[in-house]
Amino acid sequence: MNVAAPQSALLRTVYVLYVVCFFAYLAAPLVAAGMFAFNDSTVPSLPWRGFTLGWFFGDTDPVIGMFHDRRLLRGLTNSLYIGVIVSALSVAAGTCNAFLFERRQFPFKNALYILMIIPLVIPGVILGISILVFASMVANNADRAFGLDLSALRPGTFLVVLGQFSFLTTITSLVIQARLKKFDVSLEEAALNLGASRLKVLATVTMPYLMPALFSAFVVAFLVSFENFNTTLMLVGSDAPLTITMYDRMVKVGSTPVLNAVSFFLMVGSGLLALLSVVVQRDRPSD
Amino acid sequence: MLRSDTGKLSLILLMTPFVLWIVLLILLPQLGITFVSLREKIGPRQYEFGFGNYIAFIQEPIYWNTLLRTAWMSILVTVMSLLVGFPIAFYIAKIAQRRSRAGLFLLCLIPLWVSDLVRAFGWIVLLRETGLISGALQYVGLVNGPVEMLYNDVTVVIGLVYTVVLFMIVPLVSTLDGMDNSMLEAGYNLGGSRLTVFRRIIVPYAMPGIVSGCIIVFMLTAGSYLTPILLGGKNSMWFTEQIYDQFITRYNWEAGATFGVLLLGFTSMVIWLGLKLTGQNLASTVAKD
């Protein structure tokens, strides 16, 4: 018997119904958004005019499918590109941070640890504008003082990467640190004791153990980067990632079912990725 | 000794990315906007230092009303998320069969799979006058004309709760998961009723999770943009929108930076108050897992 569960059958049913409703609530907007990707109409709303794949593959006006829409495709490529770079960077930095805070002692450790968490609770907008403002200040001053044109510090891919990196690193650090915390240091000592060099210990014992966490940190970072809007909007230049492209499309052009198609595509893609990361985590006998 | 030298070197190496990150991307930029917020524009390309932007903020009820409204709604959304999310987290952590737990947990993360934009878009498609719900209601005959469910505060709250509730659920699940069932059993065994056990054992135990969830949810809500804008329509007043407007449509960075500093200060204060009232601290809650 599970003492946590309600004991009366009626209450239990009500509870389960509530849970079901909750998940329905979670699914509703996504189902709605996905559904209209297949509606043979130029507006994403009722009435239902029949099934079509045109919003994916169509190539004639007015039904230009997402796979023939160069701006969306470019947004997608930009997102992938930014996502991969920023995830790789933040996983690398997160790994360093995890080791730093889990393994090392140094002065002001607690205060610095709080600093590490802080980016997570700074609103994305503020991260975005502060980096924009700071980078512009540096660029302007470099321009004024040395005539240097630091174009990387102007809105563009580089700043988007920095902006996303600034808060993703906290997430990856926490994910990796959680795993490292569970790591039994005596495994490393055992390897050393058996004659392995420090590098070899890292390569054969510590890293293989951390691998699932690195992977899921990467996936989480990638997904968050892919969907980030608030920070990115402030920093984007001409290479807009997909969310921004979609937003521009939505508010400056208007919503057409091709946006539903993209949404559907993203849901499937992220879903698969999330699933994959779970499978990778679970396949390990190590924990 | 040699070993302590390499120790120091590796400490410095490990420290470098951290320091670069925090200093260059967090601390200096914050100083940067503070600096800009203290610049008053007195003419084209002419600035002077002062608190003019802050004074302007205080003198303009639109601005501080928006800030208060944002804070108020964010607190409402936080409370709602807690109310909606707690039973779910409790179900996942304590009631569901061990095997289905991971699955349910994953289901909770579904909204994360797509961007804010798609989520808001989904709600629009669902709630607009020609949307699914209106259609369904007409079909069933509950109403006889199309109903508009967008563009009001209730919708905004529903949409915001939707976006943030999982950030409430995740920390709650992880703290509740750590609670041994024998704690509850002891609670009943010693004569406690359901209510007593909930109030005196479950809630205090889950406190770090509750606080951590509330902090993150509050921050995310206060800092959100798309959901209140897209679902709120003509009545959406959100403080982030003011910031975006200043930066993007008014190109008034000084005012935008001021608002940024104010938003951060204000939300930090709310969180600090919350932590003080519940006797928790940041490291023990948000970074707990």
Add this chain to the structure above:
Amino acid sequence: MFDLECENLVKRFGPFTAVDGVSLEIPSGSFFSILGPSGCGKTTLMRMIAGFENPNSGDIRLKGKSVVTTPPNKRNVKMVFQHLALFPMMNVGENIAYGLRCRGENKADITAKVASVLERISMPGVQEKQISQLSGGQKQRIAIARCMVLNPDVLLLDEPLGALDLKLREHMKIELKQLQSQFDTTFLYITHDQSEALVMSDNVAVMNGGRFEQIGAPETLYHAPKTAFVAGFVGDSNRWSGTVSSIAGDLAKVTVGNGLEMVASIGGARPQTGGEVEVFVRPEAMQLLAKGAATAMAAMNTLDGVVDSLLFNGAASRVLVRTQAGLLIEVVHRMDAGQVRVNPGDAVTVGWAHGAGLCFRVGG
């Protein structure tokens, strides 16, 4: 009058029967233990008594009244959990007061009762301490006090010493027993450690695979086990498999593995000649004799061998003897004053009285 009676309790988890027709009766004020290996169903039985599991069939009576339909928070049995389950977010005083508050007693009474129970467990004045500031043994006592302050009919204890370290465990054994006689409450104690069960209990039930194998006083279980399981589980034994070559009265002659013959009393159901049995002999029932010394002694089994090693352990020292056939035998051998000293490699004879061995039919 019995404080607690269980009648034919059965609990199934799906196809698996965790508790399989258990009956017990515990007289008022006694210390009753359930001893069994991990997974035998001890905790499940206790959880049924506390009300956290519903039995599939059978009855549970507290002071004569059936409680199977009473919810757990209404039963007057209190429980000390394996990991104590003290509430970490309350201090010691609040932990102890919890049950009283649930009953709605008034503040002054509560304060007085908490103080008095702390006095009784010799920890006066610790009300304000946090749980995390207590040592293992202190936590243990607080967990008991938290229950005892409610004057339960029966106190259930689920392996409460499992988490303590060795010396403390030894100490707490005696302390627990004294607490029980001091509170004069019925204790139902669960353990897989035979020495705990033997030392503390008035009666012990040995449990295996969901059933009780035997219920009895510690001495009875030790000296007169009714099944092979009890003989093997309670106390140390040398244990051999063999076949019965002849039976005479209560004694059977058994041929073990390598052609050795020995005589042992018959325990449990009578084996048949030629049937397979297991023979148990306690190390302390055996003696080391000089090589060949008493081979012909009547009513004695003897085996020749060499000393393999000495397992010095103070009063519990043993000698390991290896017979020619390779069998290892543990013999209790005090290594202090008065005893023959033996050294590894010495040829010796191990002897024990016919009646000191017990044999049980295999599979019966």
Add this chain to the structure above:
Amino acid sequence: MFDLECENLVKRFGPFTAVDGVSLEIPSGSFFSILGPSGCGKTTLMRMIAGFENPNSGDIRLKGKSVVTTPPNKRNVKMVFQHLALFPMMNVGENIAYGLRCRGENKADITAKVASVLERISMPGVQEKQISQLSGGQKQRIAIARCMVLNPDVLLLDEPLGALDLKLREHMKIELKQLQSQFDTTFLYITHDQSEALVMSDNVAVMNGGRFEQIGAPETLYHAPKTAFVAGFVGDSNRWSGTVSSIAGDLAKVTVGNGLEMVASIGGARPQTGGEVEVFVRPEAMQLLAKGAATAMAAMNTLDGVVDSLLFNGAASRVLVRTQAGLLIEVVHRMDAGQVRVNPGDAVTVGWAHGAGLCFRVGG
């Protein structure tokens, strides 16, 4: 020749001295244990030997060569960790091969060596198994094999049985000792369980507060402890505080708490008349006599009391006697055949030879 020598090792953590001037010498091929309570510095000492901590001062020599500046991966001491530290991401074969691979041996050699060491620990052919598929005892043996395959000068074992359950622990004690004699390698074994140390070791060092109190063979420690700590920690004892009323040769007459007088041998430094001492008497050195029976017997201490309770535990049963003054005395008392049966409440006299007690000066 000594496989391992430590000289005056000191290790401080900040202001706290964890290991405080420890010296030891372990002859080749012997089984050496360090026994001490939790937190006394055992692990710290072992970690210095393995190279994971740098001593603040002192020297460590392996086969005569100082290794204090040798990094841990270059020292030929191997270590079995408390929780074994088997690599979960490698299978059994890879775990064992790990050290050989680090040495860069060739594949064929590695395969052969792994197979042979598995043979020696009686687990042939398990190379492909995952660590999680092994039982506790098997993991234990794999952890040892992983070290032994490298032919270490010394094998360090840090409470390796701590995580096992009761019955398995008893079993592994004997198995470990046999593995040691089979591999014929020097074992340095750490434990806080006196029975492990006594049963397995050739020599035991008793450690307390960072220092060695006494080094000696198990029997010596048990029968001739040099300090009060050793007397109390090794084996069970009755223990009383008292003052010396007179001294005669090696015997002191001590008045304990409530005016009782007893004679005990002097252990350690000689106390002065009137000085405070602690008296230790082993339960098995005491006898239960019928009330008043031998009060006048020479060279015997006697105390009158009543039986408080019987602590039945098979061969290790005790009787708890309460003297008039309220002192509790544990007396070994076999409750089987031939012994006088006693019951709680019986008036009895407890007697023991003068020489069976030991007294130690307090604070000296």
Add this chain to the structure above:
Amino acid sequence: AETLRLLTWGSYAPDEIIKLFEEKYPDIQVEVTFSNNEEMVAKLRATGGAGFDLAQPSHDRIYAVQQEYGIYKPLDLTKIDTSVMEPKLLEGVKANTTIDGQVYAVPHQWGTSGLMADVSKVPDLKSWSDLCDPQYKGKTSMRLKRTILLGTAFAMGEDPFAAYSDLDKYQTILDKVAEKLIACKDNLKTYWTGGDDLSNLMLSGEVVASETWDSTAYKLYAQNPNIHFIPPTTGALAWIDTFTIPAKGEADDAAYKWINFVLQPEIVKLMSASTGSQASVKGAKDLLPEDKRAAVTAAFTDKDIDNLKFFANIPPGVEDMEGKTLEKIKAATE
């Protein structure tokens, strides 16, 4: 290959035209970012005029901005085939965007902002303020940008452009306008944000009357002939979207090539089909697709054309005042 990064209005760079352009200049790749006036300026300000090679703000958004932020580059008029342009428009734009003798913009598309209605449901929409008529409660819309401020000011009998020289006066006008629009807020369904957004609202019938760009209305006319563009009685507001080159543009040649390319008659035709508005080339009306021409004819009489009010250059400060007013309206809750 070289990239030409366009910062422009939705529908000003249809895929079809890009394809043709890239066929003609195979070594140039076109990337498009959709924007609007405010964002174009903000973006270029943030980048210091970098990140884009060609931008298309309206004619009134160049002079003051350039003076303050210097985000545009002077045009090399010799590289643009100005001969095809309608001289009146070209001169107008030049006059508005010449600083220190340098010209910063040339015209591209022009059109008007006015009203739109489904005449089957709203037969007599005439003035900007009719959007606030309670009989259409919950069925009207507008874009919450400066156009509606100006329009409402005209509808209230003011001349906001004239007040640009006296900012205090302008402020009092704005205050009145704000009051009116705040009162009107409840009457609206929502504020629209982009052409297709509005189209959806109109086509689905969720909105029956709205402030609009004429081009949007023309496009809808083709799909639903009941939807008409209606020039307000006080005059439609006319705008000219221009070509400008950002100060740090990196592909000026490609930008000039694009400008000349889209001014070719056959491209103008395609462009107008996409945008719905007229190009500023000679004979533009003839280059409009059939249906649009009909729509224009249905919408405008000659009198209406004479009544057009061209957006005047925004002097420094005005943008701020208007921005605040817009915020105030947005924030008002009733």
